[in-house]
Amino acid sequence: MAFLAAVVSLLAQTVDKTTFAPIGKGLVYGLAAIGPGIGIGIIFGKAIEAVARQPEARGQVTTMMYIGFALAEALALFGFVLFFILG
Amino acid sequence: MTTTTATMETAVPPKKKKLPRILAVVAISVGIVYLVDAIVGFGPKTFEAPTVGELFEFKPIFTVGGFDVTFPTIVMFSVTALLILFFVRAFSKPTLVPKGTQNVAEAGVEFIRENIAIATIGPEGASWVPFLTAIFFWVFLNNFMSILPGVQFPVTSRMSYPVTLAITSWVVFNVVGIRKQGFFKYFKNIMLPPGVPPGINVLLAIIELFSTVIVRPITLSVRLFANMVAGHMILGVLFIASSVFIAGNALGHVGFIAPFGLSIALMALELFVIAMQAFIFTILTAVYIGGALHPEH
Numbered sequence: 495m496a497f498l499a500a501v502v503s504l505l506a507q508t509v510d511k512t513t514f515a516p517i518g519k520g521l522v523y524g525l526a527a528i529g530p531g532i533g534i535g536i537i538f539g540k541a542i543e544a545v546a547r548q549p550e551a552r553g554q555v556t557t558m559m560y561i562g563f564a565l566a567e568a569l570a571l572f573g574f575v576l577f578f579i580l581g
Numbered sequence: 582m583t584t585t586t587a588t589m590e591t592a593v594p595p596k597k598k599k600l601p602r603i604l605a606v607v608a609i610s611v612g613i614v615y616l617v618d619a620i621v622g623f624g625p626k627t628f629e630a631p632t633v634g635e636l637f638e639f640k641p642i643f644t645v646g647g648f649d650v651t652f653p654t655i656v657m658f659s660v661t662a663l664l665i666l667f668f669v670r671a672f673s674k675p676t677l678v679p680k681g682t683q684n685v686a687e688a689g690v691e692f693i694r695e696n697i698a699i700a701t702i703g704p705e706g707a708s709w710v711p712f713l714t715a716i717f718f719w720v721f722l723n724n725f726m727s728i729l730p731g732v733q734f735p736v737t738s739r740m741s742y743p744v745t746l747a748i749t750s751w752v753v754f755n756v757v758g759i760r761k762q763g764f765f766k767y768f769k770n771i772m773l774p775p776g777v778p779p780g781i782n783v784l785l786a787i788i789e790l791f792s793t794v795i796v797r798p799i800t801l802s803v804r805l806f807a808n809m810v811a812g813h814m815i816l817g818v819l820f821i822a823s824s825v826f827i828a829g830n831a832l833g834h835v836g837f838i839a840p841f842g843l844s845i846a847l848m849a850l851e852l853f854v855i856a857m858q859a860f861i862f863t864i865l866t867a868v869y870i871g872g873a874l875h876p877e878h
Binding site for chain 1: 700701810
């Protein structure tokens, strides 16, 4: 930890603050997309399983699938908006 | 025997003709590109990714009573007028057997009624069909301006439009909930869902209130806005890239097919996103109204 702190303080002294700004901006959206990506995958996978088990429930399953998808997707889009706020 | 060979012979030549036809289409498109290049001339010869300001900010065209009227405003009002005209034309003289515009409008309204209103709110959702129909078609058409040649700007990618819509829907579902359940009972039902042990109750009450009153309108507007911004930016970058390719050397005149073809394909994807965002906005509004009408017991 002490070594890490030393490296960070050295970087803070030697490197201009704006040097790593683009990397940070890129990371914001990339990191924000991981969780929703997994979540959306699970939502659609489960919906397909549900429809395969009970094809007559397709309408209800699809509706709920889109609601879940929208809620998960919003998190990724927050990262996308934050990207512009930082830039 | 002779008949089969005859049919085979007639069946084969069109396949061979396809290649010259494709070549002719390519030659004509390249010719058009050269012609446009010679007459108008294409933009910059080096590629620079467009900034947000370039893509989304417009200078006011004229001012009405202190309000600046920009390009998106004009598009939005034309779309709204078009929508009103369409529905007035469709339902002013309804006939039992629908045809023409009435047929199209009825298909749309029935889709909203069956798949959104009744599916999420329940049987009394039928009385919410006009509101949801208006939201769905307004959002869909304004999103659709994103890929309509000549306009190519999604009105909903300006934050004020989704925010206004989200506030409308927020006011509607809160007012509906308060009118149906009473002020204190409505907030009690939001904050204290049944079947939660007493200790966690307090924590959950704060989270639920926060998510219903603050997070819902924000996510509703940001979802629509961010999707449209992302789609418009991708299309903008690709179209500018193809324009730069054409403005370059002779190799670029062929190479521009890659970004141009990709952007056409992405326009198809964009159409899907447009329809889905309109659907999601409408269905979430319906879900919120349904939640305000039927609290969990």
